[in-house]
Amino acid sequence: MMKQAGRMGLQAWEAFLDGLQSRSLLACLGMLLLVTMQMAALSFFVTEEAVSGIEAGVLMSAPDDYDAHVTVEALRLKHGQSRNLTVVCTGDSMISEALDDPDRIASQLSELVGPVDFSFLATDLQTLWETVILLDQLPETFRGVVIIPLSPLQVMHGQQRLKKVLASPRMALYSETFDLEVRKAGLSPPPQCGVYFIDHNRFFVARTSVMGKWSIEPVALDRHMLTRTDPPWTEATWKRNEAKLRDLVHLENMPEMFELLERMLLRLRKREGVQVVLLDLPRHPRTMAIFGDAEQEYETRLSQLANRLDVPCWSLTQDACIEPEDFHDPAHLGSTDARRRFQAVVCQRISQLLIASEDPR
Amino acid sequence: MSKLSVFFRALGTTIRVIVLGELLFIALVTLYSMQTNSHIFRYAGF
Numbered sequence: 001m002m003k004q005a006g007r008m009g010l011q012a013w014e015a016f017l018d019g020l021q022s023r024s025l026l027a028c029l030g031m032l033l034l035v036t037m038q039m040a041a042l043s044f045f046v047t048e049e050a051v052s053g054i055e056a057g058v059l060m061s062a063p064d065d066y067d068a069h070v071t072v073e074a075l076r077l078k079h080g081q082s083r084n085l086t087v088v089c090t091g092d093s094m095i096s097e098a099l100d101d102p103d104r105i106a107s108q109l110s111e112l113v114g115p116v117d118f119s120f121l122a123t124d125l126q127t128l129w130e131t132v133i134l135l136d137q138l139p140e141t142f143r144g145v146v147i148i149p150l151s152p153l154q155v156m157h158g159q160q161r162l163k164k165v166l167a168s169p170r171m172a173l174y175s176e177t178f179d180l181e182v183r184k185a186g187l188s189p190p191p192q193c194g195v196y197f198i199d200h201n202r203f204f205v206a207r208t209s210v211m212g213k214w215s216i217e218p219v220a221l222d223r224h225m226l227t228r229t230d231p232p233w234t235e236a237t238w239k240r241n242e243a244k245l246r247d248l249v250h251l252e253n254m255p256e257m258f259e260l261l262e263r264m265l266l267r268l269r270k271r272e273g274v275q276v277v278l279l280d281l282p283r284h285p286r287t288m289a290i291f292g293d294a295e296q297e298y299e300t301r302l303s304q305l306a307n308r309l310d311v312p313c314w315s316l317t318q319d320a321c322i323e324p325e326d327f328h329d330p331a332h333l334g335s336t337d338a339r340r341r342f343q344a345v346v347c348q349r350i351s352q353l354l355i356a357s358e359d360p361r
Numbered sequence: 362m363s364k365l366s367v368f369f370r371a372l373g374t375t376i377r378v379i380v381l382g383e384l385l386f387i388a389l390v391t392l393y394s395m396q397t398n399s400h401i402f403r404y405a406g407f
Contacts, residue, residue, distance in 0.1 A: 011366050012365050012366060014366075015369040015370040016370065017373060018370055018373065019377065020374070021373075026374070030374075030378035035389065038382075123402075124404035125402075125404050167398075168399075168400065202397055203399075205393060206400050208391070208394065
């Protein structure tokens with residue numbers, strides 16, 4: 001009896017090994033079918049709605065994967081059902097580092113003016129083209145305030161930068177307005193087939209490492225990663241990098257970028273129940289001096305645009321008592337106290353704006 | 362061949378298809394990622 005069972009076990013094991021090793025056309029076809037089915041499943045299940053429903057940390061590859069975070073946030077805005085007033089803030093690392101804790105802004109505002117949602121859509125080195133993509137996600141039902149933080153750097157990106165945005169898309173978002181802007185710049189928008197996963201495959205392919213992480217805890221966002229990891233600038237760093245900072249000045253791009261900004265503001269102004277605010281970000285006086293003419297040109301053009309379109313433009317550096325010592329480097333605030341002051345002033349201004357609007361609910 | 366052997370042979374083939382299919386999928390994704398230079402944007406500072 002025992003001998004027979006042993007023989008059967010051995011036969012089973014040999015058959016199993018044979019199944020594993022033998023040449024089989026069917027097995028090869030099965031492999032190809034499996035790959036195809038996985039692609040089909042991803043195309044079917046990874047949709048805008050599905051991504052808007054997941055926790056952003058699940059899609060993030062690291063605490064500073066802001067692009068993944070903003071993609072989920074923007075899609076949540078697009079597909080969300082919130083009836084609250086919403087404050088949306090775009091921008092780059094300058095605004096991320098200037099605010100102490102953007103996640104607390106909603107509660108701070110709610111204490112002042114009632115239920116308010118806050119969506120922070122800032123990503124490192126965000127260009128105005130990417131801001132166009134993000135603001136294109138606002139649904140028809142959106143009511144609230146859109147804050148567009150600005151600095152001279154943001155209005156000096158040229159077509160080279162747009163080509164990079166097209167070559168390496170950072171967010172998995174559709175935007176017809178962006179496509180129009182790309183055509184206006186004489187370039188071709190990325191081809192699309194209408195299947196979300198395929199159209200944004202590079203966003204997902206770049207995050208294949210995330211697939212193995214889905215079973216463990218979502219990645220926690222670190223808004224101040226830059227100032228936490230980079231050493232603060234010393235006198236030596238300033239001297240070493242002064243020329244590099246000057247190289248960032250491209251005055252020739254400013255007219256085109258301000259035209260883009262104007263078109264963006266005009267589109268937003270057409271929408272009912274949407275108020276737009278331009279937020280002139282705090283800058284290190286030394287950077288302003290290095291930028292020289294560009295700084296002057298930026299300030300003049302910004303105030304002219306704000307006046308022409310009757311859009312509020314907040315410059316809160318003085319109100320928040322920001323001093324040169326509060327900066328970590330030429331562009332980013334590093335002091336927690338300064339961030340708290342800045343955030344408090346921003347919240348106060350937003351609440352005043354919401355209260356002043358005729359029908360805030 | 363007994364029914365037991367047929368079952369275990371099929372089991373071996375199925376496991377092979379799943380494991381190699383997954384590996385093929387990962388390899389194709391990695392190749393595509395390299396070919397298209399897909400990467401996550403990291404701010405390099407000044």
